[in-house]
Amino acid sequence: MVETSLASGDVLEPVRQHPRDPSYDVDVGPGWRQLVFECHQVVVAEFPEYELLAVKQKWGALAFQAFPRPWKPGGNWTDAEQSRLHAVTDAFADRSEGICERCAAEGSLRESRRVHLVLCDRYSFVRADLAAEAAAAARKAELREAAQVPARAGHITAPTDP
Numbered sequence: 185m186v187e188t189s190l191a192s193g194d195v196l197e198p199v200r201q202h203p204r205d206p207s208y209d210v211d212v213g214p215g216w217r218q219l220v221f222e223c224h225q226v227v228v229a230e231f232p233e234y235e236l237l238a239v240k241q242k243w244g245a246l247a248f249q250a251f252p253r254p255w256k257p258g259g260n261w262t263d264a265e266q267s268r269l270h271a272v273t274d275a276f277a278d279r280s281e282g283i284c285e286r287c288a289a290e291g292s293l294r295e296s297r298r299v300h301l302v303l304c305d306r307y308s309f310v311r312a313d314l315a316a317e318a319a320a321a322a323r324k325a326e327l328r329e330a331a332q333v334p335a336r337a338g339h340i341t342a343p344t345d346p
């Protein structure tokens with residue numbers, strides 16, 4: 185697997201000039217970084233001082249969460265500006281639904297997962313294999329434990345989270 189770094193000098197550097205919290209970093213997979221950068225470009229063209237709250241995956245889609253301007257008590261932007269910003273970020277959320285968050289290939293939402301992710305076929309299969317292996321390993325461990333511990337009346341083993 186390719187190691188990706190969010191170190192400085194990458195495509196997300198301009199996005200990092202706008203955080204509300206300076207310690208915050210973008211939290212999406214490598215396949216969406218270009219999309220995040222493009223969203224930033226559209227937003228910053230209209231709102232040069234926009235304030236970034238978070239960039240993450242929510243319900244399988246890209247959530248680019250920002251204010252039109254640095255927040256101030258009493259408000260620092262109009263409803264129209266906020267609507268406009270949301271229209272832009274919603275459009276990028278729609279686009280993200282067709283892009284694999286791992287590798288940027290054409291993807292689709294995989295709702296069978298416990299966590300919804302947009303993935304291409306390749307990563308979906310890879311991850312399904314890993315999940316199956318993990319489940320098999322957990323099952324083996326459970327059986328081993330059951331064999332070692334004498335049965336107790338009323339004892340129920342709850343399935344553990346993989």
Ligand SMILES: [Zn+2]
Binds near residue numbers: 304
């Ligand atoms: Zn992929």
